[in-house]
Amino acid sequence: MPNISTNFENRTIKYEDLLNDFKQLLKENSLKFTIQREVILETLYNSDEHLTPESLHHLIQERQPDLKTGIATVYRTLALLEESNMVTSLSFGAQGKKYELGAKEHHDHLICTRCGTITEFVDEEIEARQHIITDELGFKMSDHSMQIYGICKNCQNK
Amino acid sequence: MPNISTNFENRTIKYEDLLNDFKQLLKENSLKFTIQREVILETLYNSDEHLTPESLHHLIQERQPDLKTGIATVYRTLALLEESNMVTSLSFGAQGKKYELGAKEHHDHLICTRCGTITEFVDEEIEARQHIITDELGFKMSDHSMQIYGICKNCQNK
C-alpha cells in the first residue's frame, strides 16, 4: 500500500521550543526580541494555512487590534524568518508568495487551481528518490518543494 | 541503476508544428495572428533558458530592433500562452516568474540558489509516483512541478 499521508501531525515542535529557537537566533545576530516579532511567529504557529504577508497582517490586526503592527514589519520579519530557514515561502499562479512555518515535517503540496486550497501530503518514496537524484548529480540539496496542480475532490463534485 | 536523465531532448515538437498549434489556438478564439505574437513564440522556442518577461523582452529587442515590441505585449502574450498551457511559469525566491515553453517533455528542476542556474531533469519513478498519489487522493492532476534547491556542482567547486 502506498505510504501517502495527508493527516500527519506536522507541527513537530512545541511553541515554547520554537520561541526559544527564535530568541536564540535573535541573540546570535544581536537582534532584538520585540512584541511584534513574537506576535508574528505565534500567529504563524497557530495558523494551519499558508499565509500571504497581507493575510498574516490582517490576522494579527484582528487578534491584536491594540498593537498597531505595520505591514512593513510583517514583511521585514518574514524576510528574517525565511533567511533563517524558520519559514519557507511558496509562490504560484498570479497570486503572491505564501509563507508557512518551516518547523513542520517536510511535506509537498496539492494545489487546487479552482478554489486555491493547498493540501499537504508526504510521500516517503518521493522523499527518498529526491536524495538519490541529487546524490547522483552531485547537487547539494538544501530544500525542495513539489506542487501538484489540479482540481480537488471537493471542486470536482460541484 | 536509477533512471535519471538531464540530457534528454526536450524539444519534442518542431517549430513549424508549434506555430500551427498556436495559429489554431488563435483561430479557435477569434484572436489574431500578429508578428509580435509570432516573435514571442519563436524566441521562447529558440531559448533554452527559463525567461522572465523582462529578459524575453530584451531578447526580442536585440533580435528584432526594428519591431518595437512593448513589454505590455510580452506580458499579454505570456498570459495568453500560459492560459492555453503552451507555456508554464516557475516562480521562486525573490525573483519574479520565469516562463518556459510547455511543448517540452515534462521535467523537474534543480535550482542553484547561488548562481540561479536551473537544471532540468526527469525521473520516471517520481513521475509514476505522482500519478499514484493523486489517484489515491481523488485529485484530478492537471500539472505538477518539482523544484529542488541547493548548490550545484559548479558552485560547490568554487
Added chain:
DNA sequence: GTCGCTGCAAAGTCTTTGCAGAGAG
C-alpha cells in the same frame, strides 16, 4: 544610554490597463 526596531509614508518594482491609432481577417 545605545543601537536596533517600528510605523508611517514615500519610493521602488513589477504587472496590468485605458486609449487611440495600426493592422489582421
Added chain:
DNA sequence: CTCTCTGCAAAGACTTTGCAGCGAC
C-alpha cells in the same frame, strides 16, 4: 470594414526603504 492588437503612458498591486521617535537590553 470590423474588431482585435499594439505601444505608450498611466494606474495598480505588491514590496522595500528612509526617517524620526520608541523600546529592548
